[in-house]
Structures are given as C-alpha cells and as structure tokens.
Amino acid sequence: MSVITQPIAAELPKTRWIQLGLGLVAMMAISSPQYVWTLFVKPFQGTTGADLPAIQITFSLLIVLQTWLSPLQGWLVERFGSRLLITVGCLLSGLGWVSAAYIQSIWGLYLTYGLFCGVGTGIVYVGIVGLMVRWFPDRRGFATGVVAAGYGFGAILTTFPIDAMLKSSGYQPTLITFGLILGAVGALAALGLRDPSASEVDAGVPASASIGSVPDVAPSQMLKTPVFWLMFVMMTMMSTGGLMVISQFAAFTKSFGVADTLVFGLAALPFALTFDRITNGLTRPFFGWVSDRIGREQTMLIAFMLEAVAIYLLLHFRDNAAMFVLLSGVVFFGWGEIFSLFPSTLTDTFGTKNATTNYGFLYMAQGIGSVLGGPVAAMIYVASGSWMPVFALIIAMDVITALLAFFVLKPMRSAYLAR
Numbered sequence: 001m002s003v004i005t006q007p008i009a010a011e012l013p014k015t016r017w018i019q020l021g022l023g024l025v026a027m028m029a030i031s032s033p034q035y036v037w038t039l040f041v042k043p044f045q046g047t048t049g050a051d052l053p054a055i056q057i058t059f060s061l062l063i064v065l066q067t068w069l070s071p072l073q074g075w076l077v078e079r080f081g082s083r084l085l086i087t088v089g090c091l092l093s094g095l096g097w098v099s100a101a102y103i104q105s106i107w108g109l110y111l112t113y114g115l116f117c118g119v120g121t122g123i124v125y126v127g128i129v130g131l132m133v134r135w136f137p138d139r140r141g142f143a144t145g146v147v148a149a150g151y152g153f154g155a156i157l158t159t160f161p162i163d164a165m166l167k168s169s170g171y172q173p174t175l176i177t178f179g180l181i182l183g184a185v186g187a188l189a190a191l192g193l194r195d196p197s198a199s200e201v202d203a204g205v206p207a208s209a210s211i212g213s214v215p216d217v218a219p220s221q222m223l224k225t226p227v228f229w230l231m232f233v234m235m236t237m238m239s240t241g242g243l244m245v246i247s248q249f250a251a252f253t254k255s256f257g258v259a260d261t262l263v264f265g266l267a268a269l270p271f272a273l274t275f276d277r278i279t280n281g282l283t284r285p286f287f288g289w290v291s292d293r294i295g296r297e298q299t300m301l302i303a304f305m306l307e308a309v310a311i312y313l314l315l316h317f318r319d320n321a322a323m324f325v326l327l328s329g330v331v332f333f334g335w336g337e338i339f340s341l342f343p344s345t346l347t348d349t350f351g352t353k354n355a356t357t358n359y360g361f362l363y364m365a366q367g368i369g370s371v372l373g374g375p376v377a378a379m380i381y382v383a384s385g386s387w388m389p390v391f392a393l394i395i396a397m398d399v400i401t402a403l404l405a406f407f408v409l410k411p412m413r414s415a416y417l418a419r
Helices: 002-029 037-048 052-068 070-080 082-100 106-135 140-169 171-191 226-255 268-294 296-316 321-333 338-350 355-384 388-418
Strands: none
Touching (some): 002 171, 037 106, 082 171, 106 338, 140 171, 140 268, 226 321, 226 388, 268 296, 268 338
C-alpha cells in the first residue's frame, strides 16, 4: 500500500497546481465577450440599424444565459465530464464572436453573440469553479479566487489589441481573429483538465469546516435547506450592490464632476476603471486565501464591512479626484471576493460530489443582481434626483450582509453540519 500511495502523495501538489493553471487560462479566454462588449456596440449599431437599447439587450442576454442557466450547465458538466463540457464551452464562446461577424440583423446578434457566448461562458465558469473546489479541499477559497480572478483579468490582455485592430481593420476581422484565437486557447487549456480521483483529494477536510467530514448533498436536498437560501439572499444583496456601482460608475463620476480631472496625468474615469478592474481581480484570491485560514464567515464580515466603509468615504471625498480613484479601488476590493467566498462556503457545507450543479443554483444570485443593479439604481436616481440614496442602499446591504454572515450564517451552518 505504501508503495502505491507514496507517489500519489508526492505528485498531488504538482498535479493540482497544473489543473489550477489550466483553469485560469480557460477562464481568461472566455472573459472578453463580457468585458470588451462596449467596443463593439457602435459597429453593431451600424450593421443592424438597431437603436442602443435594442443592441444592449445582447449584453443582458449574455449575462442572463450565463447565470440563470448555470444549474443546467453545472448538471451537464457533472453528467458528461469537466473536460468535454468546458472544451465545448470555450469553443461556443469563440463561435459566438466568429458568427457575430456575419450577422446583418439584431436577431442574428442575439442568436450569436448573446446565445453562444452566454451559454459558452456559463458552462466554463461554473465548470471550472466546480472543478477547483474538488481539487483543493484544503484551499478552496484561494483556488476559486484564482480562477475567478482570471475571468476579470483576461480582458486586460485583450482590450488594447482588440481596440487597435478595430481601428485598423474593422470589427468583422477583429471578431473572427480573436474569436478563433480565444476559442482555441480556451479549448486547448480545457483539454488538459480532468476530475480528481478520490485518492488525490482525500488529503483533508476544508479548513473552515470544523465539524467532521462534510456529506455530499444533492441539489434537490440543498434547495430545501434554510442555510442555502440565506447564502442565496446574501449573495444577491452583494451582487446587486456591486453591480449598482459598476453599471452607473461613469454616470455618477460625471455627476460628481471628477470624470475628466487628471490624476497622475490620466483622466480620473478611465484611470479608475482600470484600477478597479485590477483590485476586483486581486481581491478574489486574497480574501479566498484569508478565508482558508480564519474561516469563511469571519472573512465575509471583514470584506463586506470594508466595502461599506469605502463607499462612505468615496462619498465624503467625491470632490477629490485622486481620493475618488483610490477609494473606488477599495470599493471593488471589498466586493469582488464574493466570487471566491460564496462557492467555497457552499462546497464546505454541501460537499463536493454535486459541487458544480450546487454552485450553479447559487450563481443565479449574480443573474438577479445583474437585472436589479442597473435599473434599480437608475430608478432611484431619477426619482430622487441624487445618487446619495443609491449609495445609502448599497452601504445598508453591505452592512446587513456582513452581519448576517457572522451572526446568522455562521451558527446556522455550524448547526447544519452538526446534524
């Protein structure tokens, strides 16, 4: 027995770190359809003749399909295997761009960029997160944070090349070229992915699960538990608040009069957007790593309160462009970690066997946040004539969610695990 298990034990760290790296590459490859969408809006308007609201439905369709179909996508991954489905997802995402280059109507845009990219990115996202929580039972927060950060960071590598090619060659060659490149890169990375064997992940119980081993719970049973719905409500509130900031960031920056103010020689608005993307990525592995050491709920309390304080200070220093840029980065540093803390907490609670499908149900909270965030923030602003009520609501949701994490979720989860 010792002859067999010794090589496995020695090989485990190398094997799973390779899997993490491949998952990171695949996540980076599917991030551009969401994060560089804005660069293609005007070209698509010119080709289809559609107005801006009709064009923007494509983006909403992408997000809705990515999030609201995630339980089905997670089930498919578990039914047919991570390698196959994640490869298909990467190819679908690339196909969405390539086929969108040939459309002539708004419905063609919905059925290519919206449908293919939405379904493809959704499969890859939930599939890789579900795979990493199984590979890293002892470092779930960190591992999910790394791959979630890849989804945010990937577009940093493609934004400028895509923008340059758009200006030099037009949007159709750009979509075809980058659709083929990103689809191929993602698929090649996905072909190296595999599910861990039992012997490779028997090394431990999650650091934050202090009560014995965690039983595997089927989605149908998980949906009957109050602890799941508490996590769902908490993630919905955090998603909604963060997306209120993201969707209206340019609008309230201009309203505060700092959008064009120079900070270190750069206009405050684009500087803040770039800085925020970096902090929004870094927070995911950072707070995931923290949660592996001090516990999920304690980390939620710290991170969510950090965002609440940052939002308050952002309002206080809204006339100071440099402070505005700095604090906007802190705001996103206190928000983006939801994509590492919630999936790791869910798997700590309901086990690894159905982790991908289970997270698919929780990830629907992000879809609700994407629907509520932008429109609700805009409605509140129109009704009040001020951004202050919007920010007050965000701060309230941050504080409530932080307190729920420590004073309600922690004892409720402990009681559930004890049973």
